[in-house]
Amino acid sequence: MSALITVDRVSKSFTGTTGAELRVLDSITLDLHEGEIVALLGRSGSGKSTLLRTIAGLIAPTSGTVRYRGTELSGANPGAAMVFQTFALMPWLTVQDNVELGLAARGVPTAERRERALAAIDLIGLDGFESAYPKELSGGMRQRVGFARALVLEPDLLLMDEPFSALDVLTAENLRNELMSLWTGPEFPTRSICVVTHNIEEAVLLADRVLVLGANPGHLRAEITVDLDRPRDRRSPAFAALVDHLYDLLTGREPDAPEPEPADATPTARPLPAASVGGLAGLVEIVHARGGRADLPDLAAELNFEVDDLLPLVDAAALLDFLLVTGGDLHLTPIGEAFTTAGIQRSKEIFAGQARDRAPLVRTIRRTLEAGAHGTVRAGFFRDLLRRGFSTTDARQQLDTAIDWGRYAELFDYDTNTDRITLDTTSVHT
Template identity: 50%
Template sequence: MLEEAVQKPSTKPQTVLDLAHIHQSFARPGGGSSIVLEDISISLREGEIVGVLGRSGCGKSTLLRIAAGLMKPSSGKITFQGEAVDRPAKGIAMVFQTFALFPWLTVLENVMTGLDALGVKEDEANKKALTAIDMIGLDGFEGAYPRELSGGMRQRVGFARALVVDPTILLMDEPFSALDVLTAETLRSDFIDLWTEGKLAIKSVMLVTHNIEEAVFLCDRIVVLAPDPGRIAAEVEVPLPRPRVRLSPVFREIVDDIYARMTAGRGGAVDEKGKPALGGIGMRLPFTSCHRIVGLMELLAAPPFDEKADLRPLADRLHLDVDHLLPVTEAMQILGFSEMRDGLLHLTPAGNIFVSHAADGRKKLFCDHLLRNVPLAAHIRLVLSERPGHAAPRERFLPELEDHLTARDAEQTLAAVIDWGRFAEIFGYDQRRREFSLPPADE
């Protein structure tokens, strides 16, 4: 019995790609380093599509480049079929968000470029490329140039170019995000049909996306990344048979669950009361305009929501995807006008008072909350009040932020506080001169 058990082959799917304890940081211009990824461990098993889901700036694309061997991590290990990966590996192919086609080459020639790099003979490369083009639905366009193709057709060329080399793993970096809604949906469905029907030679797929519904539609398992720095906040199994129906209760339940996980405070960091954990002047701010913040509060206060809402119907009502809705809800939480409870976005008492006031009352309340909850805004105003002339250049504050944030996040944070500070009239900003100043009445 024991001997039979030992000899019985394992049914557990084999691990094809393993990322273990991946850290990535980049040097800041003023010294020190900025941590982009922190202790990321993901295993990609044979026969599954794994999604890496998160907001812009959480390090998704950086992680994918590390997995592809295009970038070395600061620490950690990547293993592909038992071999360490420290450079681009044969057997790993990638599809990019931008089509990245050679405009002077035809569809056939673009698809053949990968085979040329592998030294495949021309006749064989031509045959394999034609097969890939036919499989991806571009038969008849072999002699066309990229400028003659629609966006969806160009992305199909990108897929054909990746698949023609018979990779073991396909890595996809938001491959549908540059397409219009209908084209993206068609291409997703065609891809998952090829995968389900076993027409693809690839054994597993890793998909980077910020679209929750796309991840649930395509993936068997979803790794949710939180930002600042990028780290794993949750891992969600998607036990749904294919084809998947977006309107089914279980599909919607999984989408709602991921929405709740992605909005549990700032990147998942909350205090003992479940409120966003705030920092000092180096706190990253989401870039969203005050008009969007005010508009969302007004919508949340009115029927049918009546001060609380599930984010999915809220996003549907606003025709926004997660990357556009979450910065607004995050800003509302930072300012103290809303909070997440039980997976729902609630207006706080201050948020209710705000929407009930006229313009002047709203401005005063926004000013109070901005100075109280955003240390950078209070810091800028204090510096302006102490300087002769009550003015300071943008460069006075940007290096301070870059001591805590990446250059990109520092620029985004400063842009956000400029918009919010102007709305609250706690300071002015001259875009042409790139200069902050106190309003004349406050000098």
């Protein structure tokens, strides 16, 4: 079967503020075929949305090619339409006007635009709201407008960038089910769907194939075929087995890309997870309360969170050696048990020792302050260094996390007025 879309060794880099190259995608090759739904699944930093936008032709690859029906893209993909996470509606336009936008851009005559837009609005279940404005609609209804605006173009390929993540759980589930009903029906105007998600169950519910992306930079880690009949039963053993396998892939190390040990790593080789001290300490407490072991998928379900929401906390607790992660299982370590059962001051001392030894950026800041004559450094110094390996946003997040950890551990302090980080000389954590 010939490919609808061919992504051939695509890499994408951006230039950071310091002029250094920031690679987001690294040599990705994949095909999308007619009659299938493909999910792009990965953690933060895996470049899922960037890859989707290269397929849409909205971002040009730095190297490699994207081809639509054999023709290399040199601009927007003529066979694709996109649904965004944030709805991206024009608030001053009615539902019908929003749906007609793409048709107007293509020069479709007014009468035909109206007819096609009304048909798409009816298909997606919004008839009666043609004259409403976005502010009058719920989140689920706004996303329906986004679907109608994409489907009215009758694209070969429907691209969806986390289209359900901004919705409440019940609305998202209802919209997913309706999308699957449309997909299997005779009136659905598109031949293939590619959806970006961080929700593992969503990927198994929707997709015929799941492409798992690794991070920093984004690369294709695994391809999993979902050979289950629709509608899919979350309670079936086959469904659960696929979900567990994908959890293992997302939480486990890649065999060909071993991470350096925290004590030896640089701040760019082992970035700090976006986790607060309170958040990671809370996770360690929960695992301790469950007898020192917890199943990550079950824990996420009990807490009514997505696993992707918990992964930064898991990564942070593992980085500090408070938890050991094996597949989807979390195990409390001896130092983790000491940390969560000690009194406040002793717990802070344990955290300080682990952060100083095992959190590379915290260690780097502490050593820089100790080496300086006055024990103080402008925070901008570290931001500039971090921007050589991270985007501006990620560099800021890295430093914010390090400051949060360092202040709690009394390893250093930060003054927002002067934007300076200073050695905490009153601390006993030396």
